[in-house]
Each structure stands twice: as structure tokens, then as C-alpha cells.
Amino acid sequence: MLGDAFDYLTDWSNWTGDDGMLTLLIEQLLLTVTALAITMLIGLPIALYLGHIGRGGFLAINISNVGRAIPTFAVLVLLSVGFVGTDELGPYGRAGLATLIALVLFALPPIVTNGYVGIREVDRDTVEASTGMGMRGGQVFWRVELPLAMPVIMTGVRLALVQVWATATIAALVAGPGLGNVIVSGFYNSNYGKGLAGAFVVAAVAFVLEVLTIGAERLVAPAHQRRTKRAEAPRRTVGAAV
Amino acid sequence: MTVLSLAGIAAPTAADDPSCYARTTNKWICGAYWKDYQSELVDATTQHLQITIAAVVLGFVIAIPMAVIARRYSSLKGGILGLSTALYTIPSIALFPILVLFTGITMTTVIIGLALYSLTILVRNTLTGLEAVPDDVRESATGLGYGRTRLLLKIEFPLALPVIMAGLRVATVSTVALTTVGVIVSYGGLGQLLADGVQNDFKAEIFAASMLCVALALALDVVLLGLQWLLTPWVRARGA
Numbered sequence: 001m002l003g004d005a006f007d008y009l010t011d012w013s014n015w016t017g018d019d020g021m022l023t024l025l026i027e028q029l030l031l032t033v034t035a036l037a038i039t040m041l042i043g044l045p046i047a048l049y050l051g052h053i054g055r056g057g058f059l060a061i062n063i064s065n066v067g068r069a070i071p072t073f074a075v076l077v078l079l080s081v082g083f084v085g086t087d088e089l090g091p092y093g094r095a096g097l098a099t100l101i102a103l104v105l106f107a108l109p110p111i112v113t114n115g116y117v118g119i120r121e122v123d124r125d126t127v128e129a130s131t132g133m134g135m136r137g138g139q140v141f142w143r144v145e146l147p148l149a150m151p152v153i154m155t156g157v158r159l160a161l162v163q164v165w166a167t168a169t170i171a172a173l174v175a176g177p178g179l180g181n182v183i184v185s186g187f188y189n190s191n192y193g194k195g196l197a198g199a200f201v202v203a204a205v206a207f208v209l210e211v212l213t214i215g216a217e218r219l220v221a222p223a224h225q226r227r228t229k230r231a232e233a234p235r236r237t238v239g240a241a242v
Numbered sequence: 243m244t245v246l247s248l249a250g251i252a253a254p255t256a257a258d259d260p261s262c263y264a265r266t267t268n269k270w271i272c273g274a275y276w277k278d279y280q281s282e283l284v285d286a287t288t289q290h291l292q293i294t295i296a297a298v299v300l301g302f303v304i305a306i307p308m309a310v311i312a313r314r315y316s317s318l319k320g321g322i323l324g325l326s327t328a329l330y331t332i333p334s335i336a337l338f339p340i341l342v343l344f345t346g347i348t349m350t351t352v353i354i355g356l357a358l359y360s361l362t363i364l365v366r367n368t369l370t371g372l373e374a375v376p377d378d379v380r381e382s383a384t385g386l387g388y389g390r391t392r393l394l395l396k397i398e399f400p401l402a403l404p405v406i407m408a409g410l411r412v413a414t415v416s417t418v419a420l421t422t423v424g425v426i427v428s429y430g431g432l433g434q435l436l437a438d439g440v441q442n443d444f445k446a447e448i449f450a451a452s453m454l455c456v457a458l459a460l461a462l463d464v465v466l467l468g469l470q471w472l473l474t475p476w477v478r479a480r481g482a
Contacts, residue, residue, distance in 0.1 A: 001342075002343060065412070068412065068415050068416040069456060070456060071419040071420070071422040071423075071452070071456075072419070073425070074455055077440050077452070078448065080440070081445060081448055082448075162331055165333060169333045169336065170333070170423060173423075173426070173440070183336065183426065192339075192342065195339050195426075196343065198336075199335075199337075199338075199339035200336075200340070202332075202333055202335070202336040203332045203336045206331050206332055206333060206336070207331060
């Protein structure tokens with residue numbers, strides 16, 4: 001089986017063509033980036049504002065707990081069979097819209113929770129000191145709270161990215177777009193080598209994405225936190241597997 | 243245990259009564275479906291529950307020693323936490339196929355995969371709970387002649403229990419949701435019904451499986467909450 005997977009991966013013809021792995025990979029990366037961008041545009045302003053005014057914490061934190069209890073597979077099925085349908089959506093492929101909606105729904109919890117927690121966890125003394133120095137609300141937010149909360153916010157983005165990538169792979173179970181199709185068609189047709197090959201590619205890309213975002217997290221960390229050991233940085237929220 | 247194959251559950255044909263789940267009506271919410279397909283629903287839910295419980299128990303059994311070791315030997319802490327967190331990066335639909343290499347197309351594959359995922363939360367919470375035990379409490383116990391093991395079992399674990407239980411609840415709830423993806427190796431519990439529903443455009447089946455899945459997660463969460471209440475009488479006494 002491992003040999004079959006290796007053969008599948010090294011046969012260039014499996015990568016090229018209209019339903020080759022390269023096309024599927026690009027399709028899934030496009031879905032992932034789009035969904036993450038939409039989620040950040042919707043989720044971050046709300047989460048950061050709630051954190052700044054210190055309200056809505058119950059909602060911001062519990063949205064993650066609710067998100068965990070709902071199977072991504074079920075949501076994908078409900079959206080594609082029911083309300084949204086499986087029409088082609090440009091470069092996003094079959095069931096593109098249903099997939100995008102599901103991706104955004106499941107990326108929102110980590111981004112909202114971490115955005116809120118990040119801002120709330122900024123040392124209250126620091127915030128008071130900046131108010132005491134005569135900063136107005138907006139200045140406190142942009143110059144003090146946001147930079148200090150950046151590591152926690154970025155952890156949320158990283159968790160969301162992992163979530164989006166995984167959910168996008170599962171989309172293939174509802175005949176949606178992406179690399180999951182290689183895994184699904186391999187396993188549903190007892191062509192296990194192919195399925196395993198797809199799984200390796202999906203896992204490898206997941207690791208690359210994780211490493212890239214950890215790099216991005218370091219870049220945006222405030223200077224004093226960058227110098228200290230990474231393990232010491234606040235990490236209150238842990239991702240759930242998808 | 244009935245093995246639910248993808249094609250095994252037949253969709254209703256046009257010959258059926260014009261009930262709410264017939265091809266022509268195909269309603270989402272359909273009482274007749276729940277009644278007529280009761281045995282499939284029970285089988286799928288049973289398998290789902292079996293996989294979830296086995297996975298969480300296995301994860302818990304592995305997580306506890308990992309956390310105790312990480313607590314005792316601080317040089318291993320980073321590695322243990324890193325290992326248990328790194329796993330969650332791999333999407334489940336890719337992890338199950340990779341595990342098939344070792345355990346084949348079996349229920350064990352799904353159980354092991356889900357147990358590995360639960361480690362992320364279980365190890366972290368158990369460690370956090372153990373670390374939160376105040377030093378003076380530990381010192382008093384040592385002063386009273388408690389050895390290392392007795393200290394761990396009689397003092398540290400009970401005090402860490404609320405945090406450990408919180409982790410167990412999160413792990414259980416996410417495992418219930420994740421079990422559906424086991425469909426890729428034909429052991430997905432309620433996920434089998436979801437996959438069948440997609441293939442046959444069978445809305446009542448999809449809706450029932452989705453509802454049962456969420457209900458199962460909530461029910462297990464409540465059970466664990468009750469268990470925690472029973473296991474920590476001192477917390478109750480303080481509240482009263």
C-alpha cells in the first residue's frame with residue numbers, strides 16, 4: 001500500500017491535467033485563503049471591538065465551545081444538499097459556495113475567541129497608564145492593546161487556518177472541491193495507494209501552512225516578547241482537531 | 243455490531259408510501275423516517291458512541307502518564323506538549339488513511355486517530371491542573387509523610403480534577419463531531435448516514451444524523467458534568 005502511494009505520487013500524470021493534484025491543490029489553497037480572509041474581515045473587527053469595550057465575553061468565548069460540538073461534515077452536507085446547493089462557483093469548483101460558507105463558519109470561533117481574549121488579557125495597568133497619559137480610546141486600542149494582543153490574535157488565525165484547511169479537505173465527502181477528492185475517490189474505490197497518496201499531500205501542506213503561520217506570528221510579536229522564549233508567550237486557547 | 247457500509251442503507255424508492263421521506267416529497271423533518279429507520283439510527287448511534295467512548299478513554303489513559311511525566315521532568319515538558327499539539331495539524335480525513343497503514347480498515351483505526359487528537363487537550367489540561375496545585379498544600383502533605391505516589395493520587399489529582407474534567411468535556415464533545423469523518427474508512431457512526439444521505443439525496447436521513455450527532459455531544463457533556471459534580475463534593479460544600 002505504501003508502495004502504491006509512492007508510485008501514485010511519483011507518476012507525474014497524476015499531478016497534471018484538469019483533475020490532477022496540482023489543480024486540486026491550487027483550488028483548495030484558493031478556498032483556504034479566501035475563507036480565511038473573509039473570516040478575518042468579519043470576525044476580527046467584532047472580536048477586537050468587543051474586547052476593547054469589554055463586553056460580549058460570554059458569546060465570544062462560548063462560540064468556540066459550540067463550534068466544537070458541530071460536525072463540519074454535517075454542516076457541509078446540510079449546506080450542499082439543502083440551502084446552498086452544489087453549483088460550480090468559478091475557480092472554487094463544485095459546491096464552491098457551500099464549501100466557502102462552511103469554511104467561514106468554522107474559522108470564526110478561533111478568530112473571535114482569540115481576538116477577544118487577546119485584547120482582554122492585555123495588562124489592565126498598562127491600559128490604565130496609557131489612559132492616564134491622556135490617550136483617547138482609539139489611541140489606546142491602536143497603540144497599546146492591539147500590538148500587545150497580537151500574539152494571541154495570530155494564534156487564533158493559525159488555529160483558524162488549520163481548521164479551514166481540514167474542513168476544505170472534508171468537502172470532498174460531499175463531492176465538493178479540493179484535494180480531499182484524491183483521498184475520497186481512493187478509499188471509496190478501494191484504490192488505497194491513491195487515497196494514501198492524497199492523505200500525504202494534505203498532511204504535508206498542513207504542516208507547511210502551520211510553519212508559515214508560526215513564522216508570521218514571530219514577525220508580528222511585540223519586540224519584548226520576541227526576545228523571550230516562545231513557550232512563555234500567552235497561549236490560553238488550544239485548537240481542536242478537525 | 244452491524245457494519246454499516248455506504249450502500250448498505252437503502253434510500254426509499256418511489257414504491258414507498260407517499261410519506262414525508264419518499265423521493266417525491268423528501269422532507270428534512272420527517273417523523274415517519276425516524277420510526278421506519280429506527281434500527282439503522284440505533285445501530286449508527288451505537289457505533290458512534292462506541293468509537294467516541296473508546297477513543298476518549300484511550301486518549302485519557304495515555305494523556306495522564308504523559309502529563310505526570312511532563313510535570314516531574316521539566317526538560318521533557320516542551321517535547322511532550324509539542325508532540326501532543328503537532329498532531330492536530332493533520333486533518334482527520336488525512337490521518338485516518340495514514341493510520342490504515344498500521345491498523346487496516348478497522349474501527350481501531352478511527353479510535354486510535356481520535357485518541358491521538360484528544361491528547362492535544364487532555365495532556366495540556368491535566369498538566370495545567372497539576373501545576374495549579376499550591377506549593378504549600380504539597381509541602382504540608384509531604385510533611386505529613388505522604389510519598390510521591392500517594393501525594394499524586396490523594397492530593398494532586400483530586401485538586402486538579404476540575405481542570406482535568408474540563409479538558410475531558412472539551413475532548414469528548416470534539417470527538418463526537420470528529421467521529422463522523424471516520425466514514426472515510428467505513429467506520430463513521432452517524433457519519434455513515436450522512437454520507438449515505440448525500441449519495442441518495444435523502445434529506446430526512448441527513449437531518450436525523452446531524453441532530454443525533456449534536457444531541458450525543460450535548461448528552462455526553464451533561465454526563466461528564468454530572469460525574470464531575472459527584473467526584474468533587476468539596477467544591478459543592480464550599481459553594482453551599
